[in-house]
Amino acid sequence: MLTFMILAHLSYVTNIWFMDTHPHVFPLLCYVCLAALLHVTFGLLGINILARTGCLFTKLRKHNRVILAFLYAVAVTTVGFYNASLPPTVKHVNVPIRNLPHSMENMHIVQISDIHLGPTIGYHRLQGIVDIVNGLKPDIIVLTGDLVDGSANALKYAAMPLKQLKAKHSKYFVTGNHEYYTGDVDNWLKYLSELGFVLLHNQHAAVYSREKPDDFIYIAGTDDIMADKIGYDGHGMRLAEAVQDCSDGHPVILLAHQPKAAKTALDSPLSTNIELVLSGHTHGGQMFPFHLAVYFLNPFYRGLYVYKGKHVYVNEGTQFWGFPVRLGTTMEITDIALTMSNAKK
Missing domain, CATH: 3.60.21.10 (Metallo-dependent phosphatases)
Structure with a gap:
């Protein structure tokens, strides 16, 4: 988790140190981690809002909500990464x-x-x-x-x-x-x-x-x-x-x-x-x-x-x-x- 957070927060630094003819793996990894972090954050926010309003997830414990948000983030980031790999x-x-x-x-x-x-x-x-x-x-x-x-x-x-x-x-x-x-x-x-x-x-x-x-x-x-x-x-x-x-x-x-x-x-x-x-x-x-x-x-x-x-x-x-x-x-x-x-x- 610490490595994941460090990579996510180093993403913008790669705009300074990794400008080249061909992209390096490191900035790609950093930006993927940042995208996943955003998806975890907003996924967890959405789950908690739904739970508090009584719509869904009311019976889920807090740690299970975190796990669900993490799985959501992995899924949507993977789909998004695949979409971005396709030609326009x-x-x-x-x-x-x-x-x-x-x-x-x-x-x-x-x-x-x-x-x-x-x-x-x-x-x-x-x-x-x-x-x-x-x-x-x-x-x-x-x-x-x-x-x-x-x-x-x-x-x-x-x-x-x-x-x-x-x-x-x-x-x-x-x-x-x-x-x-x-x-x-x-x-x-x-x-x-x-x-x-x-x-x-x-x-x-x-x-x-x-x-x-x-x-x-x-x-x-x-x-x-x-x-x-x-x-x-x-x-x-x-x-x-x-x-x-x-x-x-x-x-x-x-x-x-x-x-x-x-x-x-x-x-x-x-x-x-x-x-x-x-x-x-x-x-x-x-x-x-x-x-x-x-x-x-x-x-x-x-x-x-x-x-x-x-x-x-x-x-x-x-x-x-x-x-x-x-x-x-x-x-x-x-x-x-x-x-x-x-x-x-």
């Missing part, structure tokens, strides 16, 4: 877009998000993601933040498979909150540019139809709102900069890592041409009891939403953060097909 699921989504040029109907945008390269995720998992994405033959690839949990110097080789991502047009990147936690976001942006990404650092880019060169849409992106909260120099969510000079009548697809930023953007008077916002961040809660907190703390939780006549899609995360455990959520790669909408502005 491809989710196919159709999104109607107003003013979408006819020549660009059924254009496919593949979204990946929240990969969290670090102590528990490395090169081989990312290579698997790249192979799945390339197999979809996307028109556009977007990576909506939280790629890394460490410095560019420590993880640049782990991120190298991203260079193999192939899109008919381009691949785009916006920052997430974890890029700012690393304190190395500018080096990461430089490296991702070398890997072939178009960096949407409060910027936009036009994507032109191959059939009709006069037809186009915009892909815009903002820095994560965490940059504003921590005062990261030269960064912050600047929607006005991201969409300035976007011509009226041409739809804008906005990349904004956090659902809160998506809502802020669509509540803004600058949202006139924004038809779809792609976010991540929530992981769908990843594991109990975080589902409840994530659900209530975010305006959009997971999946597709319609808000003020516009669409928001929240990717549940292509991998996991820290804990190699997934319960009640899906690691996903999202294949979004843009369709023409009959709705008028």
Whole structure:
């Protein structure tokens, strides 16, 4: 038990000492122990609440309740660990877009998000993601933040498979909150540019139809709102900069890592041409009891939403953060097909 507790409490320390191209067994073990500890704690809490309210377990002695909570924790942690070991699921989504040029109907945008390269995720998992994405033959690839949990110097080789991502047009990147936690976001942006990404650092880019060169849409992106909260120099969510000079009548697809930023953007008077916002961040809660907190703390939780006549899609995360455990959520790669909408502005 002492060893178990020590491993659980050393989990976050591995974010400092175990950043490498490939994950080490030790941080995986530490994070599994921490997940199990959380499951024991909340399992015991739930059992005691049910016992005190007279619903269940009223006849169980205290030590038997502890044993039951421990067995529950072992079971759900094992299932969650198995789920996290599987490759991400491809989710196919159709999104109607107003003013979408006819020549660009059924254009496919593949979204990946929240990969969290670090102590528990490395090169081989990312290579698997790249192979799945390339197999979809996307028109556009977007990576909506939280790629890394460490410095560019420590993880640049782990991120190298991203260079193999192939899109008919381009691949785009916006920052997430974890890029700012690393304190190395500018080096990461430089490296991702070398890997072939178009960096949407409060910027936009036009994507032109191959059939009709006069037809186009915009892909815009903002820095994560965490940059504003921590005062990261030269960064912050600047929607006005991201969409300035976007011509009226041409739809804008906005990349904004956090659902809160998506809502802020669509509540803004600058949202006139924004038809779809792609976010991540929530992981769908990843594991109990975080589902409840994530659900209530975010305006959009997971999946597709319609808000003020516009669409928001929240990717549940292509991998996991820290804990190699997934319960009640899906690691996903999202294949979004843009369709023409009959709705008028």
